[in-house]
Amino acid sequence: MSILRYILLILITAKSSVLFAQNDTIYHPALRIGFDVSGPARQLVEPETSTMELSLDYEWMENFFAVLEAGILNVQIEKESHIYQADGKFFRAGADFNLLGPQPGSLNDLVLISLRYGFSTMDHKAPYILIPDPFWGDHRSSLSPEKFRAHWLEAGLGLKTELFRNLFIGWGLRGRLLLSKTREPEMEPYFIGGFGKSNNNTSLMLHYHIAYRIPFR
Amino acid sequence: MQALYCKYRLLTSFLALAALLILIQSCGDDQVCEDITANDLRIGFYTAGEGGVDWTVVDSLKAGTPDRPGQFIYDRIYSVSSLELPLNPSGDISRFVLDFFTTADTLTVSYTREKHLLSVECGFTMFFEINEVSHTTNLIHSISVPVEYVTNNLDEHFKVYITDTDNSEK
Numbered sequence: 043m044s045i046l047r048y049i050l051l052i053l054i055t056a057k058s059s060v061l062f063a064q065n066d067t068i069y070h071p072a073l074r075i076g077f078d079v080s081g082p083a084r085q086l087v088e089p090e091t092s093t094m095e096l097s098l099d100y101e102w103m104e105n106f107f108a109v110l111e112a113g114i115l116n117v118q119i120e121k122e123s124h125i126y127q128a129d130g131k132f133f134r135a136g137a138d139f140n141l142l143g144p145q146p147g148s149l150n151d152l153v154l155i156s157l158r159y160g161f162s163t164m165d166h167k168a169p170y171i172l173i174p175d176p177f178w179g180d181h182r183s184s185l186s187p188e189k190f191r192a193h194w195l196e197a198g199l200g201l202k203t204e205l206f207r208n209l210f211i212g213w214g215l216r217g218r219l220l221l222s223k224t225r226e227p228e229m230e231p232y233f234i235g236g237f238g239k240s241n242n243n244t245s246l247m248l249h250y251h252i253a254y255r256i257p258f259r
Numbered sequence: 260m261q262a263l264y265c266k267y268r269l270l271t272s273f274l275a276l277a278a279l280l281i282l283i284q285s286c287g288d289d290q291v292c293e294d295i296t297a298n299d300l301r302i303g304f305y306t307a308g309e310g311g312v313d314w315t316v317v318d319s320l321k322a323g324t325p326d327r328p329g330q331f332i333y334d335r336i337y338s339v340s341s342l343e344l345p346l347n348p349s350g351d352i353s354r355f356v357l358d359f360f361t362t363a364d365t366l367t368v369s370y371t372r373e374k375h376l377l378s379v380e381c382g383f384t385m386f387f388e389i390n391e392v393s394h395t396t397n398l399i400h401s402i403s404v405p406v407e408y409v410t411n412n413l414d415e416h417f418k419v420y421i422t423d424t425d426n427s428e429k
Contacts, residue, residue, distance in 0.1 A: 090379050124382040171374060171383045173348050177332060181348040181385065185374060232376045 074099045074210065076253030078113070083250065090119045091233055095132075097251065105140040109156070115164060115235030123172040130164025132236025134196070150255070156198040156214060162235045163191045185229050192223040192234050202253065210253040218245045292381035299343035300353075300368065300387075300409055302417045307400065315421055316340045321358035325365070346370060346409060348385040362397040370409070377411075386410045398422055 074097075081093035095113030102108050110133075117128040136158035142151060168185040175181060200214025220243040223234075231240050238245035306315045322333040322344065332344060332355075346368065347353045355366045370387040377384055387409040392402050400422040406414040 088379065119379050121379070121382060124376070126376060168374070168376070168383070173374075173383055173385055175345060175348055177327075177330070177345050178347045178349060183374070229374055229376065232379075 070257055071101050072255045072257045074107075074253045074255040076210075076251045078111075078249050078251055080248065080250045081113070090117060092116045093235060095236075095249075097253070099138065099253075105143060107138040107140070107154075109136055109138055109158070110134070111158070111236075113236060115162075115233065117166070117233055119232070123174070124168060125170040126166070126168045126232060128164050128166035128231060128233070130162060130166075130190075130235040132160065132162040132234075134158040134160040134236060136196075138200075150204040150210075152202040152210075152212070154198075154200045154202065154214070156196070156200060156216065158196045158198075158216075160194045160196055160218070160236050161192070162194075162237055163189070164231060164235055165189055166229070166231050168229060188228055190224045190227055190231050190234075192237060192240075193221045194218050194237055195221060200249075202251065208255040208257065210251070210255065212251050212253070214249045214251070216247050216249065218247070219243065292377075298384055298386060298409055298411050299345050300417065301413070301415045302342040302344065302419050303415045304340055304342075305418050305420050307420045312418075312420075314340060317359060317421065319360050321356075321360075323356050323358075325354055325356055341415070346385075346387050348372065357399070359398050364395045364397050364399045366399075366402075367393045375410075384411065389416065392417065396422075 076097040076099070078093075078095035078097065081095055085092045093113055093115050095111060097109060097111040099107040099109040112133050113131070115128065115130040115132065117126065119126040136156065138152075138154040138156050141153040141155060165187050167187040171181075171183050171185065173181040173183075196216050196218040198214050198216035200212055202210045202212030205211050218237055220237065223240075234240045238247050304315050304317050306313050317339045319335060319337045320333060320339045320342070321331055321335055322342065323331040326347075333342070342357075344353070344355055351372065352367065352369045355368075357364050357366060368389060369391045370389050373386045373388070374383050375386050376382070389404055389407040389409065392404060394402055398421055400420040402420065403418045404416065405418060406416045408414075409416055
């Protein structure tokens with residue numbers, strides 16, 4: 043709840059700053075290339091899971107951005123009781139809307155509402171599985187490589203601030219709802235690339251971006 | 260000035276959320292594997308009479324399997340209202356002998372197995388989908404299966420109805 047309260051506070055203060063702003067900026071379409079640093083950051087805490095993600099957005103209308111995001115996933119878990127490996131790719135397409143509107147001077151900060159459709163495909167396998175059982179005895183087995191696909195919708199809120207000219211940093215909080223996935227797989231994946239942990243049909247993830255804007259003039 | 264203040268707020272929020280992310284992720288690893296890999300078949304004992312279904316207590320019980328004679332899951336326990344029986348993760352059928360001392364019943368459970376990766380640290384566990392249950396009828400009257408998926412939830416999977424000996428005598 044405290045996160046939501048914090049985000050709400052940011053949105054209210056950001057919107058109020060627009061009231062003071064004068065509409066003296068001229069709209070210039072621009073392409074922005076971004077890198078999601080939360081993947082490498084996550085790897086520091088969870089070295090078994092690595093994701094790399096790039097994004098591309100284009101302001102096709104003032105305050106409206108068409109967005110494409112793509113990334114790769116690699117999971118390598120090797121423990122005494124199990125080995126699990128996964129390789130996958132994921133894609134998202136959608137739009138961002140900037141709540142902040144035009145700003146005075148050279149500021150290009152954004153408060154964004156995001157909507158996305160996401161798709162992920164992956165191959166995963168478990169070459170060694172040990173399930174200990176004190177009564178029946180340990181169960182040893184493996185799971186051969188299997189393809190897994192998932193589709194989802196997501197919505198989110200985020201910020202981007204222009205740290206230096208054309209260089210942005212920002213974060214986005216995304217809520218995701220799984221629409222469909224491979225039916226009755228032999229094994230549920232540990233992590234769906236671009237979606238998150240696959241424990242249930244929803245996920246909430248925080249992303250951090252570094253992005254560079256290429257102005258078209 | 261207003262613009263600078265706005266930028267300051269955005270940067271502060273970025274750093275605060277970065278700290279929050281690290282905090283949340285460091286808490287996520289604090290799991291107890293024994294608790295979340297516990298996926299035993301949970302049984303409750305009941306009597307079904309003219310007054311409806313009542314929860315009941317079995318005076319004393321031994322539980323084991325005919326596949327492993329001499330080994331017991333429970334070796335003489337008293338005042339039993341519920342029971343947790345481990346399903347065999349290496350087979351599709353588990354058989355249990357419930358020895359009530361005055362008499363005994365055999366319970367045969369067939370199921371489909373599904374391996375499930377819980378987490379990096381806890382590894383895999385087996386979930387089960389119950390297909391069929393059969394039993395002898397010495398003390399057990401009947402069995403209903405309100406929950407057919409045996410996972411790490413704390414559901415009661417079987418309601419075992421004990422023959423109402425008081426009514427039988429009437």
